[in-house]
Amino acid sequence: MTARTSLASWQALSAHALQMKQQHMNDLFAADTQRFKQFSIQLPSLLLDYSKNLITRQTMELLLTLAQDCEIPCWREKMFAGEPINRTEDRAVLHTALRNRSKTALNLAGENITARVEQTLEKMKNFSDRVRQGHWKGYSGKRITDVVNIGVGGSNLGPQTVTEALKQFSDNSLNVHYVSNVDGAQIAEVLRPLNPEKVLFIVSSKTFTTTETMTNAATALKWLVSSSFDEQAVAKHFIAVTANRENAAQFGISRENIFEMWDWVGGRFSLWSAIGLPIALDLGFDKFIELLEGGHEMDQHFQQAPLASNAPVMLALLSIWNCTFLGAQSQAILPYDQSLHMLSAYLQQAEMESNGKSVSWHGEEVNYPTVPSIWGELGINGQHAFYQYLHQSNNVVPADFIGSVASNTPVKGHHETLMANFFAQTQALMCGVDEAQVRADLHAKGRQQDYIDKVAPHKVHKGNRPTNTILMKRITPKTLGSLIALYEHKIFVQGIILQICSFDQWGVELGKGLASKIQHELESNEENAGHDSSTAELIRYYKAVKNQTAGKSEQ
Ligand SMILES: O=P(O)(O)OC[C@H]1O[C@H](O)[C@H](O)[C@@H](O)[C@@H]1O
Numbered sequence: 001m002t003a004r005t006s007l008a009s010w011q012a013l014s015a016h017a018l019q020m021k022q023q024h025m026n027d028l029f030a031a032d033t034q035r036f037k038q039f040s041i042q043l044p045s046l047l048l049d050y051s052k053n054l055i056t057r058q059t060m061e062l063l064l065t066l067a068q069d070c071e072i073p074c075w076r077e078k079m080f081a082g083e084p085i086n087r088t089e090d091r092a093v094l095h096t097a098l099r100n101r102s103k104t105a106l107n108l109a110g111e112n113i114t115a116r117v118e119q120t121l122e123k124m125k126n127f128s129d130r131v132r133q134g135h136w137k138g139y140s141g142k143r144i145t146d147v148v149n150i151g152v153g154g155s156n157l158g159p160q161t162v163t164e165a166l167k168q169f170s171d172n173s174l175n176v177h178y179v180s181n182v183d184g185a186q187i188a189e190v191l192r193p194l195n196p197e198k199v200l201f202i203v204s205s206k207t208f209t210t211t212e213t214m215t216n217a218a219t220a221l222k223w224l225v226s227s228s229f230d231e232q233a234v235a236k237h238f239i240a241v242t243a244n245r246e247n248a249a250q251f252g253i254s255r256e257n258i259f260e261m262w263d264w265v266g267g268r269f270s271l272w273s274a275i276g277l278p279i280a281l282d283l284g285f286d287k288f289i290e291l292l293e294g295g296h297e298m299d300q301h302f303q304q305a306p307l308a309s310n311a312p313v314m315l316a317l318l319s320i321w322n323c324t325f326l327g328a329q330s331q332a333i334l335p336y337d338q339s340l341h342m343l344s345a346y347l348q349q350a351e352m353e354s355n356g357k358s359v360s361w362h363g364e365e366v367n368y369p370t371v372p373s374i375w376g377e378l379g380i381n382g383q384h385a386f387y388q389y390l391h392q393s394n395n396v397v398p399a400d401f402i403g404s405v406a407s408n409t410p411v412k413g414h415h416e417t418l419m420a421n422f423f424a425q426t427q428a429l430m431c432g433v434d435e436a437q438v439r440a441d442l443h444a445k446g447r448q449q450d451y452i453d454k455v456a457p458h459k460v461h462k463g464n465r466p467t468n469t470i471l472m473k474r475i476t477p478k479t480l481g482s483l484i485a486l487y488e489h490k491i492f493v494q495g496i497i498l499q500i501c502s503f504d505q506w507g508v509e510l511g512k513g514l515a516s517k518i519q520h521e522l523e524s525n526e527e528n529a530g531h532d533s534s535t536a537e538l539i540r541y542y543k544a545v546k547n548q549t550a551g552k553s554e555q
Helices: 008-020 025-031 057-069 072-081 113-132 157-165 184-191 211-228 233-237 245-251 274-283 285-304 311-325 343-355 379-383 387-392 415-431 435-444 449-459 477-498 506-523 533-554
Strands: 040-042 046-049 146-150 175-179 199-204 238-242 258-260 330-335 373-376 399-406 467-474
Touching (some): 008 057, 046 311, 046 477, 113 258, 113 285, 199 233, 238 245, 285 477, 311 330, 330 343, 387 415
Parallel strands (some): 199 238, 238 258, 399 467
Antiparallel strands (some): 046 467
16 A cells, blocks of 8 residues: 555645745635635535635645545445444444434444444433433432433543533433543532432443443442442443443343443444433433434535535545644634533544554554644633634644534624624634734824834734634534534544544553553552652652541541
8 A cells, every 4th residue: 555655646735835834825815716615615504614724726636636545435435334444453433324314224244233223222212211201210219300421531522512512402301410530529529419319320331341430330339329228229220331231231230221332333433322322311312313313414425525525525634734734733623602612622532532643554653743632612712811822822723613603592792792703713813914014003093103113023913824614503413413423524534544543542551551550559558660760759659648648637
């Protein structure tokens, strides 16, 4: 297989990037009145404007040639068909099958997985209806009022991001809580006001081995059993979502309370599976289906639209252009809709755990930057915190601005203020303002010359900072489904072009292994040989202070 860097399109892009670094977007806009039309895509749920990137028609042609050279259409087909494109784990990648609303049969290892997905959906429907309607009772016969989802990473971020985003669509039949941190403070705070007779725990873990989740689940179990004095209570108050039925059953969860997950669904792409149960419980099963429909709509766009008008493909190509060719090292996700306040955390896992790697498919170090670090915050809060950096630091941070035309919570006078900022910021980041203009403005305001001389250089905004604007019509279960699937496919395309194995996460293993050995040390008098001196001394200090504190509290 050809190394990416030896492709003619790659080399042409490298040369083209050197030229483009000399350009300013202001001049590109002045030279091409069709720029917005040329560089935007309208979909049923959203508008993507990528014209405020340092690109020309030639850039896009070269990027599209690269996409063709990397056989994106062929890889896309392989993914949807269930070929084992997760190479290092030899697994299919089929989160798209979970939301395949056309329900076409898909065979994987001789089994029709569409039918299994439908069975699980049916089970989710029955279960969520029973709990929401009060037919599922706790051990003392009371209806469930609170659901606590215990899970971390992909078993937390997806459902929580969605239920937070769609709060306005909840009828509040149930209060849904999330526990992800093994810091006891979180579970203690969540459980404190709850009545064990009315709580349902979902232990959400694909592997059912994740230490944080198992520790939290054991604490929840103890809390329930000690309050109910009844081991049978577990059957009424604990369910599991997992691909590891045996471990869940050993934990004590009745087999009929286990919802199935499959190894062909990656944790960070799993909100469409039974991992999405908190969504169905919070919003109702019909809304969960609408979310799936939105994802499916984006799948169809991704499969059918030509590459040049394919939104996920464009987002991936632009990320590669900005990072791999122009050298940006991070990317900001800046939602302006309050409901999307967890989106950047969600996308951090989705993108960084997928493509934050530096070894290629062939097992060799890649000699180009792969993906940027993803960070972000609600844009409007960011404006009063870190936008100074976006506008004037000497690091260029490409940013995705995400806003909605219609608010789900209209309050007179608010939405236009919000959206005026949304539009103004991408304009300011692109256009900037030069020193001559700054001086003229200060002069027009009647400022003294010495003040102008002192302040003018500090008020210069170089502009030329790339942004994508994603304007949603309104956040609904369906449009949110499309938005999330848009990013999922962007990540897939990026991975293929960069020759990264997007669907494993070996990089999280080393730390996990060390933590389990250190935990043993912390809980005993043993000291592991073989620590570096920093780690050894930190652990000694921790244990010494802990012993002193324990000694004092005993006195
Ligand atoms: O669902 P689980 O098996 O508990 O895994 C939860 C999370 O833990 C891991 O360490 C992985 O890095 C994540 O990809 C995963 O989503």
